[in-house]
Amino acid sequence: MQRFDSVAIIGCGLLGASLGLALKARGLAGRVLGIGRNQSTLDRAVEVGAIAAAADASLIVIATPIAKAVAMLEDLKAVASPGSVITDVGSTKRAICERAAQLWPEQRPFVGAHPMAGSEKSGPEHARATLYDGAVCFVEDLPGSPAFDAIHALWAGVGARVVPVCPARHDETVAYTSHLPHVAAALVAALAGRRGDVRDFVGNGFRDTTRIAAARPEVWTEICLTNRDAMLKGLRDYEHWLADFRHALEDEDAAALENYFAEGQRARHDIVGRTASPNPACEPAKPTP
């Protein structure tokens, strides 16, 4: 099992703090230093501290929001020790991995990662050592690179199922499986909010569909901006489908409407499985005699 003598985690939100707890709990790290006022801000003083701490670390984890992460990577180039490795936890991979490839044309120490373990709950107060247990963690596919082996071992070591992936393919796919669903949920919630007091009119459907709208706006703004091309394509596709659905409804074309719902149902089953319902409100209960 790969073990890191000293780890610097820059940004102590849910993901960074949980990684620190997991490394400690599993005995995978000697010293773990977490740096960051909170998940949303790293002011200049903290940045200086982060850089100083990172200089001594054998593993540096950038766990800040994504725009800050790219800037941090640039700062780290000057100070990271030879032989140390760097990873991140950002939801988009193309922007930061392309920047890393520019900064280190060869033998780069940075290998991007995206553990699929976030939630609408943010902040270190929700952190837990088991956050990554069984979660998928995408790791930038750089076979043959020593840094890839180390970062692969890191995420596997804290319990994640590592999936090597090309950053562009990653971003194109998560546009449809994560970022577009997020925008859809946020706008559904915002539109409903314009109807006045609708609290009596919401059921489990609304609650689940809009749950991720509770996430932090600035984080999702950065995600959309760093995955702009794929998101623009996804949004255009979604708008077209909605317009086609609306035309079918205008025409009272029941068969066409049912086709949309049937495709959604089938896709949901194929992707998530028929039994995956983490919501206890939806679990079947035994009929009372």
Added chain:
Amino acid sequence: MQRFDSVAIIGCGLLGASLGLALKARGLAGRVLGIGRNQSTLDRAVEVGAIAAAADASLIVIATPIAKAVAMLEDLKAVASPGSVITDVGSTKRAICERAAQLWPEQRPFVGAHPMAGSEKSGPEHARATLYDGAVCFVEDLPGSPAFDAIHALWAGVGARVVPVCPARHDETVAYTSHLPHVAAALVAALAGRRGDVRDFVGNGFRDTTRIAAARPEVWTEICLTNRDAMLKGLRDYEHWLADFRHALEDEDAAALENYFAEGQRARHDIVGRTASPNPACEPAKPTP
């Protein structure tokens, strides 16, 4: 407490079967007769049986899908006993309530209802006597009518919180809080399904946002068709918001994007509350020391 001598429940899916269990469990009914092969179909033979059973009932509950419910109401006009009352459980109220007002220009026995207690799980095998406990049940607002009092008492009797509502206002509102979220979820799932095998790329966000896409296509087709005007308006609004969001992303207008997410977050908090997270995957866990 209002008590019904004999109850006929036409359509034995989740909602009809649960109502039967609840009436029995609470001692609110003498004889309860459930009629229906299953939730999706009532063939002609069953319909004849339903009509015969309904003729003797003091309370008739139409718990079929909504299009079938309107047709059933027409059949019931000829046979329902004087003094009996009729209600339904449909997700849209304007179509059936307007038809009832035509069928019975005065002293009408039908008062529409919409208990907000469905889920993506359908069928009597998921039925339970407690399904309506604490759920909102909309009841068509017909103050001063004896049937209104009886139907109000019925739903309150099985544990629901009765909210009297005008059918048109009901349908306009649920278009935004239930039907549009459903279409949004179904199309998000369908679009993701077109990307090939994306099972590794979905997290809790996708799972929750698309949960209701697992519901039965034919039911939602009928809901959209019987709430066509309000749904067309909701879909147009949603398409406009998505297009505006996309333009902001094209312009890399971070402030505008963040405003959308912030409005969605605020609306979700206002409507559902900050703490309402029925999903255990999202509950904060204690950090492991």
